[in-house]
Amino acid sequence: MSTFLWAFLVGGGLCTLAQVVVDRTPLLPAHVMVLFVVAGAAAGGLGVYEPLVKLAGAGASIPLPGFGYTMVEGIGKAVRHEGFLGLLTGSLSAASAGIKAVVLFGLAASLAFHPRS
Secondary structure, X not given: OHHHHHHHXXXXXXXXXXXXXXXXXXXXXXXXXXXXXXXXXXXXXXXXXXXXXXXXXXXXXXXXXXXXXXXXXXXXXXXXXXXXHHHHHHHHHHHHHHXXXXXXXXXHHHHHOOXXX
């Protein structure tokens, strides 16, 4: 039960923080999204984000900072196994499932609904 609570609190906190940044700063939502991905990547590179993922699970790994963290972790693993080439392939290998899901869900939504032109 505590895992669900931590996932809810951490995930909700990250999303609330993003909304506050959108509402209180002149940054556009796209800029805030990029900022959160980069912040997650930086926190992952510094080793700060991994304990949060272990504590909150999907509450920390699914929001945008979790995407940046996943990419950095993928690069680290690929560099250890493949060397320099891992810098180019690691992030895409690690994030491929999420990217594929987004593409498929977007396709399904575009087929189910008729977006305006």
